[in-house]
Amino acid sequence: MSEQQASTLKDLDAVRAMIRRHKLNDYIFALIGLLALMVGLLTLLTLFVDLVMDGYTRLNAGFFTEFPSRRAAHAGLLSAWVGSMLVMMVTAVTAVPLGVAAGVYLEEYAPKNWFSDIIEINVTNLAGVPSIIYGLLALGLFVYILDLGQSILTAGLTLALLILPVVIVATRESIRAIPVHIREAAYAVGATKWQVVSDHILHYSFGGILTGIIIGMARALGETAPVITIGALTFIAFLPPSPVSTEPPFLNFEWLSAGFTVLPIQMFNWLSRPDQAFHVNAAATGVVIIVVTLLMNGTAIWLRYRIRKNIKW
Amino acid sequence: MQPNNAPIKAEARNLSFYYNGGHKALKDVNLPIYEKKITALIGPSGCGKSTFLRCFNRMHDLYPGNQYEGEIVMHPDNTNILAKGVDPIEVRMRISMVFQKPNPFPKSIYENVAYGLRVRGETNKRDMDNKVEEALRGAAIWDEVKDRLHEVAFNLSGGQQQRLCIARALATDPEIMLFDEPTSALDPIATASIEELMSELKDKVTILVVTHNMQQAARISDYTAYMYLGELMEFDDTDIMFTKPSRRETEDYITGKFG
Numbered sequence: 001m002s003e004q005q006a007s008t009l010k011d012l013d014a015v016r017a018m019i020r021r022h023k024l025n026d027y028i029f030a031l032i033g034l035l036a037l038m039v040g041l042l043t044l045l046t047l048f049v050d051l052v053m054d055g056y057t058r059l060n061a062g063f064f065t066e067f068p069s070r071r072a073a074h075a076g077l078l079s080a081w082v083g084s085m086l087v088m089m090v091t092a093v094t095a096v097p098l099g100v101a102a103g104v105y106l107e108e109y110a111p112k113n114w115f116s117d118i119i120e121i122n123v124t125n126l127a128g129v130p131s132i133i134y135g136l137l138a139l140g141l142f143v144y145i146l147d148l149g150q151s152i153l154t155a156g157l158t159l160a161l162l163i164l165p166v167v168i169v170a171t172r173e174s175i176r177a178i179p180v181h182i183r184e185a186a187y188a189v190g191a192t193k194w195q196v197v198s199d200h201i202l203h204y205s206f207g208g209i210l211t212g213i214i215i216g217m218a219r220a221l222g223e224t225a226p227v228i229t230i231g232a233l234t235f236i237a238f239l240p241p242s243p244v245s246t247e248p249p250f251l252n253f254e255w256l257s258a259g260f261t262v263l264p265i266q267m268f269n270w271l272s273r274p275d276q277a278f279h280v281n282a283a284a285t286g287v288v289i290i291v292v293t294l295l296m297n298g299t300a301i302w303l304r305y306r307i308r309k310n311i312k313w
Numbered sequence: 314m315q316p317n318n319a320p321i322k323a324e325a326r327n328l329s330f331y332y333n334g335g336h337k338a339l340k341d342v343n344l345p346i347y348e349k350k351i352t353a354l355i356g357p358s359g360c361g362k363s364t365f366l367r368c369f370n371r372m373h374d375l376y377p378g379n380q381y382e383g384e385i386v387m388h389p390d391n392t393n394i395l396a397k398g399v400d401p402i403e404v405r406m407r408i409s410m411v412f413q414k415p416n417p418f419p420k421s422i423y424e425n426v427a428y429g430l431r432v433r434g435e436t437n438k439r440d441m442d443n444k445v446e447e448a449l450r451g452a453a454i455w456d457e458v459k460d461r462l463h464e465v466a467f468n469l470s471g472g473q474q475q476r477l478c479i480a481r482a483l484a485t486d487p488e489i490m491l492f493d494e495p496t497s498a499l500d501p502i503a504t505a506s507i508e509e510l511m512s513e514l515k516d517k518v519t520i521l522v523v524t525h526n527m528q529q530a531a532r533i534s535d536y537t538a539y540m541y542l543g544e545l546m547e548f549d550d551t552d553i554m555f556t557k558p559s560r561r562e563t564e565d566y567i568t569g570k571f572g
Contacts, residue, residue, distance in 0.1 A: 112377055181416040185478070187375055188412075189429035189485065190405040199428070204419060 055283030072277030080266035090156020103171025127165035135229025150231035163216035170212020174205035207307030214300035224264040322348040333378025353534035371401035409482035415474035417466035429485040452480035472503025492522040
């Protein structure tokens with residue numbers, strides 16, 4: 001009897017030793033993972049801090065209210081951030097309805113066959129096409145064939161094409177997250193496809209779609225290559241005509257055909273000058289772009305959290 | 314079948330069903346559904362009882378490649394609801410469904426019940442209010458929710474959610490209500506209240522219910538159909554089915570020797 005007890009105890013020791021050996025792998029991997037994370041995170045953080053250190057002297061109100069200038073200390077971002085905003089407006093107005101409609105169609109209406117499979121694969125691939133390709137396409141299509149000029153409209157449409165796949169994929173994924181039993185419940189009371197889409201699908205996937213739109217817009221904000229390709233100006237000391245006015249008809253669309261610059265191009269321009277003083281401006285612009293992008297992504301996360309809170313499947 | 318004075322509300326005639334890919338889930342099923350009675354479908358998992366139920370509101374049409382063969386005829390109008398020319402939406406307007414898992418919309422309690430009416434073009438606020446109240450009373454949940462009609466339905470308990478789903482299915486005044494294992498996700502107390510509710514509902518509406526639980530079939534149904542491997546093995550008055558079924562297989566299943 002006591003012999004048996006002893007052998008049980010011995011086995012237990014062996015089991016404990018084995019568990020310790022196995023758990024060692026846990027610690028090792030956790031350490032490797034942490035290191036891997038830090039490599040990426042710290043590099044980015046260093047870059048950002050470096051940028052702030054270089055540019056903080058220019059980050060004041062005047063930087064946002066002055067036009068570019070030959071004197072670095074007086075050069076500002078006014079035309080660039082106004083240009084970026086107007087271009088983003090065109091991008092949003094174009095990419096959101098097109099992307100959401102295409103996503104809903106693919107998910108709810110399109111017959112499931114080899115053809116829709118091919119479209120599905122290609123939409124996902126489009127999101128990975130280098131952005132300069134979109135720039136070349138836009139130069140041919142919008143500037144030469146449709147003769148829209150090197151304008152805000154052209155830039156907005158180009159960036160809209162660029163983020164269209166992002167919006168479509170986000171739309172489809174948030175629609176797919178709606179459980180089958182909710183969809184069936186809507187059909188079971190006698191709703192048509194369109195009633196199900198407009199009364200249910202779009203409502204319940206709204207948070208995810210919005211997140212996709214904002215993340216796409218944040219990407220478009222930082223895009224440089226396609227905007228250079230279609231010929232954005234690099235030095236511009238005037239604003240496009242204002243889209244709203246105090247006199248009737250209150251809205252005008254002349255700004256669409258105006259020349260423009262955007263934040264990353266302004267940054268690129270300053271960076272390419274030999275005068276060191278302009279590099280400070282470039283760093284400050286970099287900080288502005290990063291902060292705006294982070295704010296947009298943060299808003300997306302916050303909105304998704306807020307909207308999802310009331311929906312538990 | 315035994316003599317019976319309840320009129321037939323609907324009947325399946327030589328109904329076969331093929332899922333996308335060719336699996337034959339129903340084989341030549343013939344079954345009458347008596348008006349304002351509860352008909353229970355029992356049988357082991359995979360026997361086709363849910364597939365059969367979902368033929369009645371053309372739920373299979375939502376997925377590509379599914380095929381019906383045979384007919385389901387509604388009375389008194391003699392419409393074959395599986396006919397190519399009959400729109401599944403028309404069928405769902407006449408036959409409503411309560412699902413296995415409570416599936417309220419992530420909307421308010423009021424909107425959940427009102428949705429079926431909105432789909433039918435009801436716009437008058439007062440009529441809508443009245444019908445919503447009537448449905449909620451019919452589903453025995455009015456007293457619990459009357460002060461919070463505009464709260465999100467997810468705040469209700471599981472049993473309350475299921476009664477809300479019953480109210481939603483009831484609001485549109487259906488001719489037949491389908492219940493697909495309506496209590497399998499609920500605790501015993503909520504189950505008892507749903508069963509009681511179903512027994513009350515049969516004064517107003519014809520009910521077809523799939524259940525995993527044989528005691529439940531015995532408690533609530535007037536007729537019971539036993540299905541196995543896509544075939545209807547036996548159909549009879551519930552009392553007869555549970556006391557002296559005519560087939561050996563039915564008896565084995567009911568007594569728990571099998572399944």
